[in-house]
Amino acid sequence: MTNISATTAIEHAAGATRVAKRKSPTARGRLPVLILFLPPALLLFTIFVIMPMGEAAWYSLYRWDGYGLPEQFVGLRNFEVLFKNSAFLTALKNNFLIIVVSLLLQIPLAIWLATMLANRITGVVVFRLIFFLPYVLADVAAGLIWRFVYDGDYGLFAAIAGFLGVETPYVLADKDLAIYAVLAVVVWKYFGFHMMLFIAGLQSLDKSVLEAAEIDGATGWQKFRFVTLPLLGSTLRLSVFFAVVGSLQLFDMIMPLTGGGPFNSTQTMVTFLYNFGVTRMQVGLGSAVGVVLFVICVTLAFSYKRIFMRHD
């Protein structure tokens, strides 16, 4: 479990060649096993992952309501419409904002907590459990719980405002505030997962290096900054990767919180896809969103691998 080798999909090309080269003894019945074992996965994957993705690219060039065959070819019109749509631009901006908050707030918080909880202090197990708990809850449930927390009439925010004697804020109804309220829930839900990654990373560190630094008179912060942090590099990259990928597909949590509103101020790419593509059955437009999201994901995966993961 602590074998932290930060790798992504693409890297395993190299691994596979190694398998092929490894001399494996021949056994009887190579063909039957291939015929029996491969097709189920291959079929499922092709029919429900690869083909829909290809079809999304195809449909995105049409105006289509999903019935019959797509016939009204519109070229790149859907993409043009998309990038002129202010709700979609807000969605892009929000996805970017979520990534930024994950990187600048959530991961530092996770590292800070991990440094405290990687040692065997009293109560360590309880704290770890509590912090990890939101991660196992469904996004929908977390979203609804926080909808209550933020509720200006019944929720905790109302009570806190009453206690402080200020006017009750309706955070989720305020188009300037709502997105920050959503961001807080994202951090609340996911910091524990990243913390566990860092705890695993910290525990696999070579303790002697830290001791050496200590003997050389390094202070706590110096030890952290110049020894621990660089050694956590691969965990950090892994954590960033999950934060980015997760941020891009955020949907489940937004729906119970705001549904993308008010005034589309909390749309993400996927809620936009749902609100404008699925519910209105605009297959072309929705597929265009899918294609944009796909291109962003793939570009990120490849460039990320190129830039940050060369050393792993």
Added chain:
Amino acid sequence: MTETRTAIRMSAGTKIYLYVSLTIIAAVVVVPLLTTALGGFKTLGDLRVNPFGLPAEWQWSNYTDILFGERYWRQMMNSLIIATLTVFLTVSVAAMAAFTFAHVKFFGATFLLNYFLIGLMFPAATAILPLFIRIRDLGLLNSYWGVVLPQVAFGLGMSILLFRNYFRNLPEELFQAAFVDGCGYMRFFWHITLPLSRPIIATVAIVSFVASWNSYILPLIMLNSESIYPWPLGIMVYRGEFGTEWQLVLAFITLTILPTIIVFFLAQKHIIAGLTAGAVKS
């Protein structure tokens, strides 16, 4: 050993700083959950004046009405069926495919493996509309399979990767010995690989179960009658129906997340290890 030493050496100041920070953050995590559970015991009026504290009068009926109704159990059952089918299919299909990648030499193996790994790069949401049309054309709309099959397909990339990495690290000698004794691939898979792979089977099963149990977007798009809604959809319908009667909604939320919380505390070691290892090992 170093760990216990650091623990002892900690000064009182550090200790206070440590526990105060941890407690504050733990409170931020726990307070919303606790108030949700307690809120389910209140009347709406009580909730309004006193969202934090204990109920003025415990309204057990909020909970018992849900528990004695059919709706809650039906949703839990639907979620359970969908998740069980998903886990069973994911584990068997992915393990078989991964076995061929780990142990059978064949032309195009690298290419095929990379083909599956494409699936790791994008979420199901990107292809959700074509997926809906495909499921509709297959006549699977509004059925368990309409949710299960796409879920399995999108989980395959990660699962095959986890299985293959694990299978490859099983001792090579086993394999050779088995073949010398005239054991074929199938028997080897069934009698040697699988029994030795319990940890990774558990990991894949936990990851796919949790993902399926909590999943929202696929059922939202594929299902349209409430009788087969899994709980994340059901809870949203319930919320829509009871609008601002928060005390009922809170009771309903509490009951739906209760199984997750109970299982989490019972099997925390396995679940945390499974969910993080699932991320780390791939």
